[in-house]
Amino acid sequence: MALTLTCPICGKRNGYEFRYGGEDKGSRPDEKGLSPADWCDYVHMNTCTAGVQKEWWFHRDGCGAWFSTYRNTLSNLEVDRPEDST
Amino acid sequence: MKRLRQFPTLHIDTNETRSLKYRGKSLQGFAGDTVATALYANGIRIFSRSLKYHRPRGLYNLDGESSNTCMEVDGVPNVRTENTLLKDGMVVKAQNVKGSVDHDLMAFIDKLDWLMPAGFYYKTMHKPAAVWPVAMKAIRKAAGVGTISADYKVKGRYDEIFLTADVCVIGGGAAGMMAALTAAESGVRVIVLESRPHLGGCWDYRTGAYKENKPLFARARELAGQVENTSNIRVFKQTSMVGAYNNNLITAFQVGKSNDAFTERYVEIRSKSVVVATGCIERPLIFENNERPGVMQVACAHRLARSYGLLPGEAAVFSIGHDLGLEAALDLFDLGLKIRCVADIREDGHDAGLLAALAERKIPVLKGWVAAKAHGCKQVTKVTLATLDGTVKRHIPCDLLVASAGHTPVNGPLILAQTNIAYDNHSGFFLPKKLPEKMFSAGWMTGRSHPQAIEASGQVAGLKALAAIGVTDKTAVFAAEKEAAALPGIDRGCKLVTAPVKGRKSFICFDEDTTIKNIKQAIDMGFDVPELIKRFTSAGTGPGQGGIPGHNLPLFVSKYTASASKPMPTAVRPPLVPTLLATYAGAHHHMFKRTPLHASQKKGGGIFRNIGVWQRARYFSSDFDCKDEILNVRNNVGLLDSSTLGKFRIFGPDALKALQRLYVSDMSKLKQGRIKYSAMCNDDGCVIDDGIVIKRGDNDYYVTTSSGRAGNTVEWFRYHTRYDGWQYHMVNLTDAMGVINISGPNARKVLKKIADADISNNAFPFAGYREFTVKNTIPVRAMRLGFVGELSFELHVPSSYMQSVWDMLMAAGAEFNIKNFGLEAQNVLRMEKGHIILGQESEQRTNLLDLGLGFLWDRKKTAAKTVGAVALRQAENDPGRFKLVGIRMQDDARAPRDGALIVDTHVRGYVATARKSFTTGEAVGMALVESQLSKPGSRLEIYEDECNEIRLQARVVPMPFYDPDGQRMKM
Numbered sequence A: 001m002a003l004t005l006t007c008p009i010c011g012k013r014n015g016y017e018f019r020y021g022g023e024d025k026g027s028r029p030d031e032k033g034l035s036p037a038d039w040c041d042y043v044h045m046n047t048c049t050a051g052v053q054k055e056w057w058f059h060r061d062g063c064g065a066w067f068s069t070y071r072n073t074l075s076n077l078e079v080d081r082p083e084d085s086t
Numbered sequence B: 001m002k003r004l005r006q007f008p009t010l011h012i013d014t015n016e017t018r019s020l021k022y023r024g025k026s027l028q029g030f031a032g033d034t035v036a037t038a039l040y041a042n043g044i045r046i047f048s049r050s051l052k053y054h055r056p057r058g059l060y061n062l063d064g065e066s067s068n069t070c071m072e073v074d075g076v077p078n079v080r081t082e083n084t085l086l087k088d089g090m091v092v093k094a095q096n097v098k099g100s101v102d103h104d105l106m107a108f109i110d111k112l113d114w115l116m117p118a119g120f121y122y123k124t125m126h127k128p129a130a131v132w133p134v135a136m137k138a139i140r141k142a143a144g145v146g147t148i149s150a151d152y153k154v155k156g157r158y159d160e161i162f163l164t165a166d167v168c169v170i171g172g173g174a175a176g177m178m179a180a181l182t183a184a185e186s187g188v189r190v191i192v193l194e195s196r197p198h199l200g201g202c203w204d205y206r207t208g209a210y211k212e213n214k215p216l217f218a219r220a221r222e223l224a225g226q227v228e229n230t231s232n233i234r235v236f237k238q239t240s241m242v243g244a245y246n247n248n249l250i251t252a253f254q255v256g257k258s259n260d261a262f263t264e265r266y267v268e269i270r271s272k273s274v275v276v277a278t279g280c281i282e283r284p285l286i287f288e289n290n291e292r293p294g295v296m297q298v299a300c301a302h303r304l305a306r307s308y309g310l311l312p313g314e315a316a317v318f319s320i321g322h323d324l325g326l327e328a329a330l331d332l333f334d335l336g337l338k339i340r341c342v343a344d345i346r347e348d349g350h351d352a353g354l355l356a357a358l359a360e361r362k363i364p365v366l367k368g369w370v371a372a373k374a375h376g377c378k379q380v381t382k383v384t385l386a387t388l389d390g391t392v393k394r395h396i397p398c399d400l401l402v403a404s405a406g407h408t409p410v411n412g413p414l415i416l417a418q419t420n421i422a423y424d425n426h427s428g429f430f431l432p433k434k435l436p437e438k439m440f441s442a443g444w445m446t447g448r449s450h451p452q453a454i455e456a457s458g459q460v461a462g463l464k465a466l467a468a469i470g471v472t473d474k475t476a477v478f479a480a481e482k483e484a485a486a487l488p489g490i491d492r493g494c495k496l497v498t499a500p501v502k503g504r505k506s507f508i509c510f511d512e513d514t515t516i517k518n519i520k521q522a523i524d525m526g527f528d529v530p531e532l533i534k535r536f537t538s539a540g541t542g543p544g545q546g547g548i549p550g551h552n553l554p555l556f557v558s559k560y561t562a563s564a565s566k567p568m569p570t571a572v573r574p575p576l577v578p579t580l581l582a583t584y585a586g587a588h589h590h591m592f593k594r595t596p597l598h599a600s601q602k603k604g605g606g607i608f609r610n611i612g613v614w615q616r617a618r619y620f621s622s623d624f625d626c627k628d629e630i631l632n633v634r635n636n637v638g639l640l641d642s643s644t645l646g647k648f649r650i651f652g653p654d655a656l657k658a659l660q661r662l663y664v665s666d667m668s669k670l671k672q673g674r675i676k677y678s679a680m681c682n683d684d685g686c687v688i689d690d691g692i693v694i695k696r697g698d699n700d701y702y703v704t705t706s707s708g709r710a711g712n713t714v715e716w717f718r719y720h721t722r723y724d725g726w727q728y729h730m731v732n733l734t735d736a737m738g739v740i741n742i743s744g745p746n747a748r749k750v751l752k753k754i755a756d757a758d759i760s761n762n763a764f765p766f767a768g769y770r771e772f773t774v775k776n777t778i779p780v781r782a783m784r785l786g787f788v789g790e791l792s793f794e795l796h797v798p799s800s801y802m803q804s805v806w807d808m809l810m811a812a813g814a815e816f817n818i819k820n821f822g823l824e825a826q827n828v829l830r831m832e833k834g835h836i837i838l839g840q841e842s843e844q845r846t847n848l849l850d851l852g853l854g855f856l857w858d859r860k861k862t863a864a865k866t867v868g869a870v871a872l873r874q875a876e877n878d879p880g881r882f883k884l885v886g887i888r889m890q891d892d893a894r895a896p897r898d899g900a901l902i903v904d905t906h907v908r909g910y911v912a913t914a915r916k917s918f919t920t921g922e923a924v925g926m927a928l929v930e931s932q933l934s935k936p937g938s939r940l941e942i943y944e945d946e947c948n949e950i951r952l953q954a955r956v957v958p959m960p961f962y963d964p965d966g967q968r969m970k971m
Helices: A036-044 B035-041 B107-115 B131-142 B174-185 B216-228 B298-308 B323-334 B352-360 B412-416 B451-468 B474-485 B516-524 B530-537 B552-560 B581-585 B598-603 B627-635 B655-662 B707-720 B747-752 B799-816 B823-832 B869-875
Strands: A004-007 A011-014 A019-023 A052-058 A066-072 A077-079 B013-022 B025-031 B070-073 B076-080 B090-093 B158-170 B190-193 B209-211 B233-236 B239-245 B249-255 B264-276 B280-283 B315-320 B338-344 B365-367 B369-375 B382-387 B393-397 B400-403 B406-409 B420-423 B430-434 B439-441 B507-509 B607-611 B614-619 B638-641 B646-651 B675-681 B687-697 B700-705 B729-732 B737-743 B769-774 B778-784 B792-798 B882-889 B901-903 B907-916 B923-930 B939-943 B952-957
Touching: A004 A066, A004 A077, A036 B869, A052 B707, A066 B707, B013 B035, B025 B035, B035 B090, B035 B298, B158 B174, B158 B249, B158 B451, B158 B581, B174 B190, B174 B216, B174 B233, B174 B264, B174 B451, B190 B239, B190 B264, B209 B216, B216 B233, B239 B412, B264 B451, B264 B581, B298 B315, B298 B323, B298 B400, B315 B323, B315 B369, B315 B382, B323 B338, B323 B352, B323 B400, B338 B393, B352 B365, B369 B400, B406 B430, B439 B451, B451 B474, B507 B516, B507 B552, B516 B530, B516 B552, B530 B552, B598 B614, B598 B799, B614 B823, B627 B638, B627 B823, B638 B799, B638 B823, B646 B655, B646 B707, B655 B700, B655 B707, B675 B869, B687 B707, B687 B778, B700 B707, B707 B729, B737 B747, B737 B799, B747 B792, B747 B799, B778 B799, B792 B799, B823 B907, B823 B923, B882 B907, B907 B939, B923 B952
Parallel strands: B013 B090, B158 B190, B158 B264, B190 B233, B264 B439, B315 B338, B315 B400, B338 B365
Antiparallel strands: A004 A011, A019 A052, A052 A066, A066 A077, B013 B025, B070 B076, B070 B090, B239 B249, B249 B264, B280 B406, B338 B369, B369 B382, B382 B393, B420 B430, B607 B614, B638 B737, B646 B700, B646 B729, B675 B687, B687 B700, B737 B792, B769 B778, B778 B792, B882 B923, B882 B952, B901 B907, B901 B939, B907 B923, B939 B952
């Protein structure tokens, strides 16, 4: 509940206002030649990073934007950038 | 008991009396009294009986740090009476008492302590296993604190408030107030939290000198006045901080005053920086019978006199270890308390002025002495004092023993914020090693006690808090720090833990009746870490949250184990102070949306149910089978309020791409003037929504969703197109538009009378979409649907016009005897047609193919990457899936309940919806069954909870049950 997130439209807001949208896994794969296992991995598998990960959030009680941001899953705080680029 | 009156420090108003009921008697207190002080003023000395041994317990401290004074107040158990202001008419009861609190029939247990060594209940009463349930009942009856009735409903109003601040100051003592004032000078928003009903901290009642001719209490009032009059400082009194989280999120709860709109409220503060100035509490002195009524802490005795006008006793002995004890002895002597003797643990380091003043009053001071035992079985009558080594003893009669070993900082807020704290040898305090980001501590808790040093530390903390958020620069901080460094620094603290005693009746934790002997037993059994000893002996696990043993336990363990490493405190967790669950639960508003027709639906006899976020009319008759409503639609004409339907406008250059992604059908084939029924799946192919899509123009679409999905639709569309950067817009029109459904063979005749357009079957055929006006004014979007299986128009009308259109239809239909119908009637009507409602004919695992809606899916539009298409392709050949089938009961008089199981030796499916159909006279329904059972003619056995093992018989039949060719809706 201590989480705050920075919406690209509304700015830094209380974490209560947002809905988590999962890890950033890249855009939907092409259906052509897609094996069932690959599809399943795309939809259901997560890396569950212990550290900074890029992830999607939805500003449910605000502007209604989906945006991606970085969060440190160990401290549950939003961070500016991924760890290796600091 | 006579009150001392007319002090400037008093917090009671002796002109305003308050009465309370205790043990059948009405007692008087004053406005400003706490329940505990009012009882004390009325001569009550024993407040409760202890958890295990039923020992008498009395007033020991005034901040609710032990369960001694927890009582039942107005039916609520475990109320901390020291923190609860007296209200007129309160009914107070003592807890854990068999008989009366003065003559407890269970008091003999105190003599049986040898039967109950540390952890005895872990070792006994579990062999054989059957013993435990019996023993548990007996123990729970004999031990414990308050009891509550299972039917008890908490009274009062509970609220919550969410605040933001630039600086949040926890603690309204001198340092906290200085920090707040310093920060507020820059114009930032400051919040001060104070757990007592007034600001001032320990200066509030102290008469020691702040400066010449200015006592500390006068300075405290001066500061409090400044704080209260500063417009950018918001002060929350009677507000206890209970939690600290990431990002400096502080939680607290506030007790309402009599004129507040809340009884208690949850306070959550998001602060840019935080100053913790929670000060110190006293570290209890441990000796034999150290919790006997009549033994109390220094501040307790001093505050009783100075804040509540109560001399705590007649003749007192002091056993203390710090100058505040000397100061209190002096002040209480001047107020009329006889002081037999002051035993000070310290050999040296006293304030010379205080010693001289005590000598002037001929009060004997014994240096290097300590109380070893309190005598008297219900109240102190005599004290044994001893030298620290225990070799010389003296017995002194008295009725009050003021005892305190030293002080201990209230570190809870810092620890909750993940601060590592370490033992400091000089002060004897646990002090922070490194403070968290944007959190600063100030005041007494940093080890300082000199008044100017306290204020200076508050100032420094205030400036640091500002610098941390970029309001001032570091130079101001450095200057203030330099000034503060010139003032007296951290005091040397008294380190004594226990008097020279064996410790059989020396209590380290009052709440849990844990003695020094218990701790020794635990250590001798091999527990060497305070955290483990705490759990094994339960010391510090009571309602006082470690207030009494929090500091002494690690000190004693370190001493007894002769450990070379420094004492380690036990963990602190939120909530720091016991909080009512009702406060966390909050107001619990019942919030539901109402349709634009709510009032007229109600007037029309609607019986409402809460469905999702809406209140909807489910029945229009006391007959919940809705026979009349159903037959009226089948044979005549009925009106339904469907305003809860989700309604959206989707437009923009990429709107079609979005529709292609989300809907399973090919939306490029949409034609204007026609409706398209389609469905949305999730990535597993499971159906999440169905509805109508209408093309109103180029790149401009109007779609409906089911009522329950309306709130998530925008999120769902945007989520699945979040990587694509498509240009399209969505407008949620759910609340802006209402929907009226007019159904039945006479529907056209009624609508024709008010519509400004030709609505004949030729001009407006089935599955058509038209926009026209009513009375040349009201814009209506009309579609011809067949959900209920009759000639039916669905009219989408701006909400503000809904009532008008409804009234016009009612008037136009009067000659046909038009009637309302509700949700239940609609439910049966559509079931007879085999039309599904998502959530009723489907659950989370049900995919598009299971429902027989595979025809909606266009498998050629792979480029659209339609959500669910990949999974559907994989599910196509899966034989292990459920299928939606029609069922007919063998006994037409007995339809199973929705959700009844279909079984043989295993569960094979379940009934989705089943009703007695008044139209066909059959008991029919829809069920999800394993695909092997889905062929027409398959026999099904249905199990219900109350069926007494007699299963209902049914068989699979083709759907729909009514008008299979769909002629009636195309009329």
